[in-house]
Amino acid sequence: MLKNFKNVFNLHEGEDDREKTLESIVKNISFKGANLWILACAIIVASVGLNVNSTAVVIGAMLISPLMGPIVGAGFALGIYDFKLLKRSLRNLANATIVGLVVSTTYFALSPFKDVQSELLARTSPTIYDILIAFFGGIVGAIAVTRTEKGNPIPGVAIATALMPPLCTAGYGLATGQWTFFFGAIYLYTINCVFIGISTFLIIKYLKYPAKKQVDEKQQKQVRVIITILIIAMLVPSSYLAYSLYQEQQFKKNTELFIEKEFTSKGLTVIYKKTVFEPTKKKLELAFLSKIFTESEITRLDSTLSRNKFLRGTNLIIRQDTTDRFLALRGDIMNQIKSSENELSQKDIKIVQLEKKLSQFSYDxxxxxxxxxxxxxxxxxxxxxxxxxxxxxxxxxxxxxxxxxxxxxxxxxxxxxxxxxxxxxxxxxxxxxxxxxxxxxxx
Known part of the structure; x- marks a missing residue:
């Protein structure tokens, strides 16, 4: 039974020759010739895709990006304790990162379109879920590069563990002076690089690739400590960001439920709504068409908010200007609504009359x-x-x-x-x- 279980998870079946695998990985580390051209084009394509908010173009840039090469190479080198290959991989990755930042920053600085698009925003707030994607995507990628037949996993890994889009988003942050964009995108890029490398390291150790050089227990311990520090450095901030995202989603959801229960279901019309969610400040600002709240009603609403754990501490602000200007504006809005209702009623009557007349003039x-x-x-x-x-x-x-x-x-x-x-x-x-x-x- 145990033997059959091991065979199910056996990665040695279908494994490529180890010398060929190492040769292929070393070949994809350097950025020269074709790799350099592909890198330059991928940077431009990703920047344009982010600029025009085209998901298809961004995905295309992920597929043609050669950035996976030095990252997998670094993880592979760490797994076989080839520190010369590790330094070479990290140096090439650093060079590619700098080139990516320079080219994307130049592009966004020259581009007349600098509006923040959804594709850009998606790369500025990494969470622990991005770590899971990078880690398990990296495992798939590492397994794929050690197979005789590479198959379809490589393109899928390139899309899932996006490297080029966050790097170009960081360039956008530099070009527009939006540092939150820059640091958020660089953090996501770092997460992807680190956990793809760690995944590769673990697969290489699992497959028991022979060490390039024998290292003592002290050096092995140093490698484990470095990996542990990197994991913690990535996990802690991303976990906090994931928790903050969860809190924000719950705040918005419970805010909508609160408005529905306390106002909409009672026939009150909300004409203005603004929510603010920050780690140190939560605010809900509302204005109504016809209702004027008393102090006691506002106190009751504050009490209702404090009983909800996701809305606790929210500053409720109800805009209810009682000046003549506001009252006149409110009267105009009410008159427009009544006028619209009367117009609809007249149209309904006309339709009924026409239908009745039509029925008199038609036979089966x-x-x-x-x-x-x-x-x-x-x-x-x-x-x-x-x-x-x-x-x-x-x-x-x-x-x-x-x-x-x-x-x-x-x-x-x-x-x-x-x-x-x-x-x-x-x-x-x-x-x-x-x-x-x-x-x-x-x-």
């Missing part, structure tokens, strides 16, 4: 034909229409015209019987009956 020809055919089997088709005719004296004559088809036209008593039947059936007194004339065929 199919249903009436079935009834007529039962009494007058010779009639095979029928059309009834209600018409208003004007004469020269401007008086209106209402005529109900009936057009029927039969092999022989109705005559005498049959025609009179048919006319009386329709007058009774349709509740009219002005039936005019016409026989359909069959067209003469041309030979």
């Amino acid at each position: 020809n199919s249903k009436i034909l079935k009834e007529v055919h039962t009494v007058f089997p010779e009639i095979t088709s029928l059309s009834i229409s209600h018409n208003e005719m004007k004469n020269l004296t401007d008086s209106i004559i209402v005529v109900t015209a009936v057009l029927y088809d039969a092999k022989e036209p109705l005559k005498g008593k049959e025609l009179e019987k048919f006319k009386n039947y329709l007058n009774q059936r349709l509740s009219v007194k002005n039936i005019e009956i016409y026989k359909k004339q069959n067209p003469i065929s041309k030979k």
